[in-house]
Amino acid sequence: MLLVLGSDHGGFGLKTEIKTFLAAQGHSVKDFGAFSKDPVDYPDIAFLVAQAVARGEYERGILVDTTGIASAIVANKVFGIRATPCADLTTLKSSREHNDANVLCLGAGLVHADQAREFLGVWLSTPFAGGRHARRVDKICQVEEMTMKRTGVHSVRG
Helix, strand or coil: EEEEEEECHHHHHHHHHHHHHHHHHHCCEEEECCCCCCCCCCHHHHHHHHHHHCCCCEEEEEEEEEHHHHHHHHHHCCCCCCCCCCCCCCHHHHHHCCCCEEEEEEEECCHHHHHHHHHHHHHHHHHCCCCCCCHHHHHHHHHHHHHHHHCCCCCCCC
């Protein structure tokens, strides 16, 4: 799978572990930073990752900050993104099966490396269930379309 990663300085260590794990699993991984523990602003990196996924350059994105919440908020501002913070297997699996989440946001302060590897295995292998969930995801997209039109924002999907 073609994946894009990003983190702030708080997520740098876990992101580095994730990158190594994903590469060992045979995934193609692009890292958009941070590249050290030096302070960076999470909105900048979350926006880059979300845009790249929304444009279809990558199949899915993974963001890491201290809680996963801040990056999810930013990523969800990008048209076409369904980003979710997850700190347990139930919400993680549901994010894929029910919501077709395309960006996973992990909190380095909540999830240790072994959990992250388990989470990624589940998240990347869980398909979207479709059916009644497809109707609901379509409604999410309709809300997004209406909101973007009202604000004058144009889709990055073309």
